[in-house]
Amino acid sequence: MRIGVITFPGSLDDVDAARAVRLAGGEPVSLWHGDHDLKDVDAVVLPGGFSYGDYLRAGAIAARSPLMQDVVAGAKQGLPVLGICNGFQVLCEAGLLPGALTRNSHLHFRNRDQVLSVERADTAWTGDYEQGQQILIPVKNGEGRYVGSDADLDRLEGENRVVFRYVGGNPNGSSRDIAGVTSENGRVVGLMPHPEHAIEDLTGPSTDGLGFFTSILKAVVSA
Amino acid sequence: MCGGPGTLVGVSRVIVDVVLKPEISDPQGQAVLGALGRLGHDSVRSVRQGKHFVLEVDGTPDEAELRQIAETLLANPVIEDVELHLSKD
Numbered sequence: 268m269r270i271g272v273i274t275f276p277g278s279l280d281d282v283d284a285a286r287a288v289r290l291a292g293g294e295p296v297s298l299w300h301g302d303h304d305l306k307d308v309d310a311v312v313l314p315g316g317f318s319y320g321d322y323l324r325a326g327a328i329a330a331r332s333p334l335m336q337d338v339v340a341g342a343k344q345g346l347p348v349l350g351i352c353n354g355f356q357v358l359c360e361a362g363l364l365p366g367a368l369t370r371n372s373h374l375h376f377r378n379r380d381q382v383l384s385v386e387r388a389d390t391a392w393t394g395d396y397e398q399g400q401q402i403l404i405p406v407k408n409g410e411g412r413y414v415g416s417d418a419d420l421d422r423l424e425g426e427n428r429v430v431f432r433y434v435g436g437n438p439n440g441s442s443r444d445i446a447g448v449t450s451e452n453g454r455v456v457g458l459m460p461h462p463e464h465a466i467e468d469l470t471g472p473s474t475d476g477l478g479f480f481t482s483i484l485k486a487v488v489s490a
Numbered sequence: 491m492c493g494g495p496g497t498l499v500g501v502s503r504v505i506v507d508v509v510l511k512p513e514i515s516d517p518q519g520q521a522v523l524g525a526l527g528r529l530g531h532d533s534v535r536s537v538r539q540g541k542h543f544v545l546e547v548d549g550t551p552d553e554a555e556l557r558q559i560a561e562t563l564l565a566n567p568v569i570e571d572v573e574l575h576l577s578k579d
Binding site (some may be wrong): 366367414415 | 511513515517518521562563564566568
C-alpha cells in the first residue's frame with residue numbers, strides 16, 4: 268500500500284509522517300510539491316511544518332503549488348488525503364476542507380500533549396478508532412485557531428463533519444473546540460494535532476496516533 | 491532609472507487592502523488595543539489589523555484580473571474582505 272507524503276519548502280514533519288506510515292505497515296512514498304506526479308499512491312499525507320515560512324497566510328502559498336492541483340483533482344475522485352497541522356492549513360487554503368486556521372487567540376505558540384475526542388470513526392483515516400474514544404497526541408501550533416462564520420459552522424456540524432474536538436482545554440481558541448474536520452465523503456481529513464508524533468512509546472506520549480495510519484491501509488484495501 | 495516605482499513610465503500602482511471579516515475575532519488587533527490603553531491612548535475604542543499590498547503592474551491595470559488576484563490569493567475569502575484601489579495615472 269503506497270502512501271505519499273508531500274514535502275513543501277519548509278515542511279518539518281514529512282520524515283516523521285513517512286515513519287508512521289512504515290510502522291503501520293505501509294510503504295511511504297516521497298512526493299515533491301513542485302512536481303505534477305502523485306506516483307500512483309493510494310493516499311496522500313500533507314505533513315506539518317512552516318511551508319513558505321507561513322508567508323501571506325499559513326499554507327496559502329503551498330496550496331497553490333503544482334502538485335496540489337493534482338491532489339485537489341485526485342481528492343475529487345476519492346483519493347484519501349490527510350492534512351496534519353500545516354497540512355490542514357494547506358487543505359483549507361486549497362478549498363478541500365471548509366473553514367480557516369488563524370492566529371491562536373492567546374497569541375502564543377502552544378506545544379503540549381492534548382486529549383481529543385474522536386467524533387467520527389467512519390472516515391478513511393479514523394476507522395480503527397471508536398466513536399467517542401479519547402486519544403492523547405501532541406499539538407504544537409501558533410496559528411491553529413479554527414474559525415468560520417456561525418452559519419458555516421452550523422452547516423458543518425449539521426453535516427456531522429467535525430472529526431475531532433479538544434478535550435480538557437482548548438489549546439488555541441478554536442471555535443466549538445474543533446480540532447479536525449472532514450470532507451463530505453469522509454476521504455479528506457485535516458487536524459491541527461500531530462498523530463505522527465504519537466506512534467512509539469519511546470518518543471511520544473502514547474501510541475494513539477498510529478490508528479490514523481492503520482486505518483488508511485484498511486480503507487484503501489476495502490475501497 | 492532612478493526614483494520610486496511610481497516614476498516608471500507605463501507602470502501602474504495598485505493597492506490591495508485585506509481586512510478580517512467583522513465576525514472573525516482579531517487577537518492581534520486586541521493586543522495592539524491593549525498596548526494603546528497602557529500607553530494612555532484611551533480614546534481608541536477598537537483596532538483591527540490587516541494587510542496592505544502594493545502591486546506594480548505593466549500598462550493599464552485589468553480590474554477583473556486584479557480582483558481575481560486579490561480574492562483568490564492575497565485574501566482568504568473565508569475570513570477576509572478585500573478593497574482594491576487602482577490609481578488613475
